[in-house]
Amino acid sequence: MAKARTERMLNLLFVLLNASVPLTREQIRDRVPGYGDSNDAFERMFERDKAALRELAIPLETKPVDLFHDDVLGYRIDRSDWLMPEIVLTAQERTYLSLAASAWQSAQLSTAAKQAVRRIDAQESDDLPVVPVSLAKGRRHITEILESITDNKTIAFDYVGLLDAKPVRRTVDPWRALLHSGHWYLIGFDQDKGELRSFRTDRIVGDITITKDAILEPAPTDFEVHDIVAQWESGEAVTLQAKLLVRPGRGASLRLLASECNIGSEWDELTVPYFHESQLVGLIAGACDVVRVVEPIALHDAVSRVIVTTLKAHSNGE
Structure with a gap:
């Protein structure tokens, strides 16, 4: 009936x-x-x-x-x-939606994201840029992170930071999940450090444990995750200085970031401000034949580990 x-x-x-x-x-x-x-x-x-x-x-x-x-x-x-009026998207808007769907392709919203992409792709446009099929790294843990944020539960996980030789157990009150520059980040209050911290999710080792405990430190009412991104990109949160030696005429990306440059005959000395080692490690490691890290030693060691890891990955065990 x-x-x-x-x-x-x-x-x-x-x-x-x-x-x-x-x-x-x-x-x-x-x-x-x-x-x-x-x-x-x-x-x-x-x-x-x-x-x-x-x-x-x-x-x-x-x-x-x-x-x-x-x-x-x-x-x-x-x-x-x-009926809703027809939604007309610009090429840029369709690109953003495609990027967002790619970011979710391994999470619980995968099916909905794929359906949305098919509908977007159905709007034929010659000016629609081609976007990568896989963009964000560290998607594996996003479902658990979002669940813990929704339920206001503390999480625990093993994490390898740039300066860590082995995984370190972290207990975190999760506030936000952030996709930035091709990586997923967890933004939250680190109970062990007693302060706000960010964690790149592809550096989490093993599984995330969602505890039964309610978070101890909730996010402030005026907390905006975009403010953190702005600090990363503008340098407002800079607390560290790197001293680098760079061959003349080389290391253009690092020179653009430098606050000071002393020209020498064989090496130029750059002073580069930064907020987190992850901002510089890749740039330095990618130009390791023409760049030397003078200080801090922590940055030097982080770059060395990246180079060693890369060499091992390409040596095929030889």
Whole structure:
């Protein structure tokens, strides 16, 4: 019975949506299957269906069928009052949506993201840039992180920071998850350090444990994760200085970041401010033949580990 009524209401909805003029009750009865032959049964079912449509906030109009017969009422649904207008996306907006879907492709929203991408791709456009199929690193733990944020639960995990020789157990009150520059980050309050910290999720070793404990330090009401990104990118949170030796004419990326440059005959000495080692390690390691780290020693060691790890990965065990 419920299935029959659902089918009848859907048919009624489609008929009224596609009506260019108000339809009389007789016309509706002829066009919508399921109302039966009895006049009384039709009246009862039609009244219930009208009420159900209005409960669903569907704008069912009741109007005279024409100016000369105002005692004969007709029914229709104005498409413009109910259906959403066509959403026209710019090439840039479609790119952003595709990027977002790529970021979620390994999480619980994978199916919905893929469906959205297919619909976006259906909007053919020559100016739609091609985006990578896989973008963000560290997606494996995002589901657990988001669950812990939603439930306000403390999490624990083993983490290898740039300065760590082996995994260190961390206990964190999670505040936000952030996708930035191709990496997922967990932003939260580190209970062991007693301060706000960020963790790159691809450096988490093993599984994340969602504890039964409620978080001890909730995020401030005015906390904005984008402020952290702005600090990373603007240098407002800079507390460290790197002293680098760079061959003349080389290391352009590092020179752009330098606050001071002393020109020498064989080496130029750069002073580069930074907030976190991750900002410089990749740049220095990628130019290790023309760059030397003078200080701090922690940055020197972090770069050395990256270089050694890279060499081992490409040596095939030889």
